[in-house]
Amino acid sequence: MPQTVTRADFDQVMVPNYAPADYIPVRGAGSRLWDQAGREYVDLAGGIAVNALGHAHPGLVAALTEQAGKVWHVSNSLTNEPALRLARKLVDATFAERVFFCNSGAEANEAAFKLARKFAIDTGGADKYEIIATTNSFHGRTFFTVTVGGQPKYSDGFGPRPTGIRHIPYNDLDALKAAISDKTAAVIIEPVQGEGGVLPADAAYLRGVRALCDQHKALLVLDEVQTGMGRSGSLFAYMEYGVTPDILTSAKSLGGGFPIGAMLTTADIASHFGVGTHGSTYGGNPLACAVAEAVLDVVNTPETLAGIRAKHARIVARLQALASETGVFATVRGMGLLIGAELAEPFKGKAKDFMTAAAREGVMVLQAGPDVVRFAPSLIIPDADIDEGLNRFERAVRAVIGQ
Template identity: 65%
Template structure:
């Protein structure tokens, strides 16, 4: 007999690092989710840009069942067919020549940052070890990745943190010029900052970052954990910048919710990840790799990628119409189906209020910091769900405005 659990069970048995909603989802199909009470929600959050193909996608369910009946796990003293097929497809579809598999975006970034330092060590010596990243960036929750991330609140209380890391303003090339030197081993950036407020890199800025890295013999690392796998309308967002990184990390949508991640690199750089320098017990296991391969096969098609751009415009149009009526946002921005609506100065700090009222109305949305409402739905969300979802969101906006006038 299955034991009955409720939201109160969380407070009894779970570590208090999360503050989950009162409802507990139990079932999902496409872009709809149902909770324990049978209430239906439309999903504009996508598990934080993860469920790129929605919930319970039939092809992914069948792929998982088929692979589960063959092999789940092997040690990394041997390889497996799904991992090799997935790695081959990722290298064929991107700039990369080599792949390292992990289980999460944080792990992929940990590998990327270690590789950047190891490459510099191998080619230039131990003094070339400094990493530059950008304020408001987010790269994971390990001590290394949270230190590279540009949000001090995530390192508070965990000192001493790894050294040799500096930060500068995003989209400010002069700030980077002032920091970068021949001691820099890597510049780490998101082509569109996610947790930092859904801020795309200006194309000219990205090109100048690449040029500075080349000038100082530093590697360019693109964190595409959130922006990758079709999220921005191309398989990876770097394709839209005119810039090719040396290392790229990908996770989230890669497994549609199944834990899988990858670090992609050029052959020259990947050579420094020699035998014994890094590893992962579960990374590249056949079950995860089979699911990720199926995701790539579905997403990297004209139908899906062109559909992302069409849906982007639908989101812009709906958000603009709501804003014309309620005047709550000062900016609507983003790429593809990674979008943010920044609240007006009068509503500063109240983005979470929109999230709470949206949930009451049967809609999942996200925030990106205290001032931005974030949207990261399935890449194949039906247009009817978009329309109905925004009807619910408008009611949430109306409630938020009414509450703040009290």
Template identity: 60%
Template sequence: MSDAVQRADFDRYMVPVFAPLDMIPVRGEASRLWDQQGRDYIDFGAGVAVTALGHAHPAQVKALTEQAGKLWHVSNYYTNEPALRLAKKLCDATFAERVFFCNSGAEANEAALKLARKRAVNKYGPEKIDIIAFNGSFHGRTFFTVSVGGQAKYSSGMGPNPAGIIHVDLHDEAAVRRAVGRNTCAIIVEPIVGESGVVPVDPAFLRLLRELATEHDAALIFDEVQSGNGRTGALYAYMNTGVVPDIMTTAKGIGGGFPIGAMLTTAAIADEHFTPGVHGSTFGGNPLACAVAEAVFDVIRSPEVLEGVRRKAAHAARRLRAMGQQYGLFSEVRESGLWLGCELAGSMQGKASAFMTASAHNGVLHIVAGPNVIRIATSLVISDEELDEGLDRLEKTCAQLSAR
């Protein structure tokens, strides 16, 4: 029996919850990928903002191979050195004093929401369980997090959602003031809303959420699964807002491609309410994952990398806006570091998936944020040359689609 595989095998063997492109990447280096036929692509998607250092970065390869020769897994009956080193670095670099490691952003948000409810119920009783979330948000694919996320299409058809979840529109001050009350245990928000189009939340609105959470003794949760780990040019997006959350979640880029998530919070919240046995994760804090994440974190938090993100993002935004004017396909380009959302217009309005497919044929891989936004999330250390080459290929796509 042959070990050779092809795209058709996906349709033959895989549960069809995804619809991948026809090509199969087999090798990556920096911000370039090659498929089975040897065609090369500039990677402007970074595995949905995951491969923060691109592909096969030497620091990651070294950390993984060294740790693989030492210790793979010990379970949470014990601790391990890579987890402790990474936790200390995260606490030293942020508001946090405690870290919980898991495997994904969904698990990090699940932990955050459980902690917020546990804290509120412990302090005030079983009525204080309401979670305020926002329409258009996305917080993961567990049943709890997908219910909290503000996109009903992801949670419908599976029976009743968990109780106590209230959705309001972003930036609707009156609505959020009506929604937050004595039974509110948490307010959860993405500082930059990713899946609905890379939309930054007004810092004034975040300040309002902070005030309301404090007034009603609810936990303010910032979901920085995508916006964290240098993506915006700040180490974490909250650092540019003047607002400090009680709980922050992150994943994606922190592992640079190795699955890991983290929930960060204060000692006052964690120590009293998440005691041994209340929550856990079999693979959370895995030595391999933490060793790789520590190497990634050491690179992305350097001033040189963060300044480079801001500089390259400004350059990419200028070029994309020029494309929008020349070809009439982008009505707006939103930039939050190397995380850009291009709102489609003209003949391509509502056709983000078709745009993505056309781009792939021209050798540039990007992603989408809903049916009308092209989402670009490059490696944070993409070279100037690869960035411009990818933008050239994207402009070729614009020219072709505009001509049609």
């Protein structure tokens, strides 16, 4: 019989690197969750942009169950059918010609950075290894990726960092012009900075980054861990901009909640990862790939992608109306179903307060730094759940600001 556990057990048995909420979800269906006490929540957080099709989607349950009855794991001295099917569909749907599977966004970015340096050194010499990233970016929690991410709070305190990494302001093409050189191996950009505040790149900026990379024979790496798999309203955000990367990373929504990451690139660049140069024990796991294939089959349809755009408009209109009535938000921004509501000056620094109050009202939202409330719900969330979730969120906002 399962042992009874509570939130208090976390503090007794878990490493204290997280500070989870005071409730534990135990069941989900669509865009609703229930905790141990049976309390219901509307989920506008999506597991931080992960639960692309909500909770317990029947198609994902069926794919996982079917694969679980066949084969769970094989070593990477073998391949497997779900991995090959998923890779083929990703190649057919994108610029990419080759795919590498792993287990998370951090691992996908780690692979991207290693491949970019390997390619650059192989083709441009030993001095061509510098990586340019942007301040307030986020690319994962391995030591390499957290160093490339431009947020010192995540990389301080761990001793000497990997070298050859430079940081410049986001959306500042002049800063990149001053920093890039023939020693640059790669420039890494999030089309929308997620953890940095839900900040979309300007179209002219991203086109300029592409041109500068071409000029200096540097690879353009787009981190689409948070924006990919329909989150932006296109399958990947680069399609919204019309700017093609050399390497793209994906995770989060790719597995709809099952851990998987992917690095996509061209055949020429991929050839520099010869046998034995990189690997992942669980990468390409049949269970993960079967689920991700089912996610892709649902997301990459005109109906789903059009629905994401319509839901974006519905949420933004409601948040803007709330901002007009209360003055709580300075701006509402984002793409598709990755939306950030930036707090107005009197409420700066209180994003966590709004998130906590929202949970008390029965709705789950996120923060993106101290000044932005973030929304990343299921890509197929029903309009009724959007409306009910935002009704609850409005009550939370008014409770915090005293209106």
